[in-house]
Amino acid sequence: MSSFTRIHKILNPPRIPPSPGSNPLKFGILGAAHVTSKALLSPAKSHPEVVIYAIAARSKDRATAFAKEHGIPKVFGGPSGYQEMLDDPEIDAVYNPLPNGLHYEWTMKALAAGKHVLLEKPSSNTAEDTRKMFDFAESKGLVLLEAFHYRFHPVANRVRDIVQSGELGALKHTKTTLILSPGFLNLKGDDPIRYSFDLGGGVLMDMGCYTINAMRFFTDLEPTSVLSVKHELQCPKIDRKTVATFELSDSSKATIHCEIAPDKLVPSMPELNAVIECEKGRIEVFNYMSPSMYHSITVTNGKKRRVEKAYTFPDPDFKGESWWASYLYQLEAFVSKVKGRTPHTWITKEDSIRNMEVIESVYAKVSLAERIGGSTGVELCTCIFWMMEWVDVSVVQESA
Ligand SMILES: NC(=O)C1=CN([C@@H]2O[C@H](COP(=O)(O)OP(=O)(O)OC[C@H]3O[C@@H](n4cnc5c(N)ncnc54)[C@H](OP(=O)(O)O)[C@@H]3O)[C@@H](O)[C@H]2O)C=CC1
Numbered sequence: 065m066s067s068f069t070r071i072h073k074i075l076n077p078p079r080i081p082p083s084p085g086s087n088p089l090k091f092g093i094l095g096a097a098h099v100t101s102k103a104l105l106s107p108a109k110s111h112p113e114v115v116i117y118a119i120a121a122r123s124k125d126r127a128t129a130f131a132k133e134h135g136i137p138k139v140f141g142g143p144s145g146y147q148e149m150l151d152d153p154e155i156d157a158v159y160n161p162l163p164n165g166l167h168y169e170w171t172m173k174a175l176a177a178g179k180h181v182l183l184e185k186p187s188s189n190t191a192e193d194t195r196k197m198f199d200f201a202e203s204k205g206l207v208l209l210e211a212f213h214y215r216f217h218p219v220a221n222r223v224r225d226i227v228q229s230g231e232l233g234a235l236k237h238t239k240t241t242l243i244l245s246p247g248f249l250n251l252k253g254d255d256p257i258r259y260s261f262d263l264g265g266g267v268l269m270d271m272g273c274y275t276i277n278a279m280r281f282f283t284d285l286e287p288t289s290v291l292s293v294k295h296e297l298q299c300p301k302i303d304r305k306t307v308a309t310f311e312l313s314d315s316s317k318a319t320i321h322c323e324i325a326p327d328k329l330v331p332s333m334p335e336l337n338a339v340i341e342c343e344k345g346r347i348e349v350f351n352y353m354s355p356s357m358y359h360s361i362t363v364t365n366g367k368k369r370r371v372e373k374a375y376t377f378p379d380p381d382f383k384g385e386s387w388w389a390s391y392l393y394q395l396e397a398f399v400s401k402v403k404g405r406t407p408h409t410w411i412t413k414e415d416s417i418r419n420m421e422v423i424e425s426v427y428a429k430v431s432l433a434e435r436i437g438g439s440t441g442v443e444l445c446t447c448i449f450w451m452m453e454w455v456d457v458s459v460v461q462e463s464a
């Protein structure tokens with residue numbers, strides 16, 4: 065498929081309605097969040113075993129407008145709207161894109177109502193809450209998945225395969241980066257969830273969770289210690305930039321860099337790259353995060369250099385297509401798991417817990433408070449700067 069056709073199909077995903085007798089999974093959505101369109105609604109159009117059945121929002125008007133815009137038949141709104149939706153027996157699975165600090169509470173409630181849950185990243189505010197959610201899901205025989213969509217795309221899996229093949233020898237240093245600007249992401253709005261402490265904000269939570277996940281996934285290693293951390297704070301306890309270095313379990317080193325970069329006159333260009341240096345060469349991954357539009361994997365082995373693309377999996381039995389976004393690969397895995405098939409890729413309970421533990425270890429290194437667990441976070445630290453023109457109030461906090 066040509067790049068033009070691929071990109072056209074990504075932007076205009078084909079509508080594939082449920083086939084008769086396919087017993088599609090009926091989804092209910094918690095909150096009218098921005099991410100839902102790309103993470104669930106768009107891929108659902110092309111998934112013949114998914115129906116988007118209901119939306120619940122705190123305001124009935126907002127829920128109704130969202131439902132109308134996206135053709136969702138059932139609407140729940142008002143103060144008890146979320147719970148009423150969870151109580152609807154028609155719903156099989158719930159998508160939870162609430163602010164991080166509400167992931168735990170509403171995932172537990174969805175599981176209690178007997179629903180499978182596709183849960184946005186990071187899974188919750190703490191590793192302990194993450195463990196509780198997964199334990200509960202297991203005890204109820206329900207599927208719970210932390211939506212690290214990039215992990216389901218062939219690119220992440222190809223990069224890991226190259227590292228694991230040993231063709232470049234032992235690992236020396238891994239760097240995973242995610243830098244995005246508010247302007248580029250159109251993030252400004254009246255829900256400043258990324259800069260609210262009690263809602264689980266901070267860039268390490270928001271974007272750093274990917275850089276930590278990718279570091280662990282590409283290398284198949286865990287950090288044994290946090291060597292250094294440098295934060296820039298947007299307001300007390302809320303980082304807008306974090307650079308951390310780790311020692312990994314094979315004694316190689318790794319660096320993560322996550323940042324909500326200030327816009328200048330125009331939005332800054334995003335950086336979503338990884339560089340993995342090994343004894344015999346290096347792998348440079350351009351855009352491991354949203355690879356369906358475009359990506360490259362450049363492998364330098366001594367004097368030889370090759371550029372790989374990975375829009376599909378090599379396994380001919382797997383039905384992914386080159387225009388599939390990472391979110392559609394993810395949805396296919398979720399549906400497969402619920403239906404008792406073996407997904408092509410999965411993220412385990414242990415993996416999700418471990419990712420939160422690493423996030424906590426980075427915050428602990430610079431004595432930044434651990435986000436509040438459970439459902440009772442009450443401390444208010446909403447960062448007003450988010451809603452104003454970007455003001456540089458950086459506080460640099462460093463530990464080595
Ligand atoms: N996978 C991905 O690519 C991405 C994932 N994300 C993740 O998705 C989640 C949502 O992010 P995003 O879509 O940007 O968030 P939004 O701010 O757009 O949406 C969050 C939703 O949470 C609901 N909500 C409930 N209580 C509160 C509260 N006290 N304050 C604010 N909102 C509340 C609101 O729903 P209501 O409509 O009911 O008012 C709102 O629509 C986060 O966990 C984030 O990490 C975000 C972006 C990309």
Ligand SMILES: O=C1OC[C@@H](O)[C@H](O)[C@H]1O
Pocket residue numbers: 244249270271
């Ligand atoms: O998951 C995410 O993807 C990239 C950014 O849009 C965002 O801040 C984050 O929540």
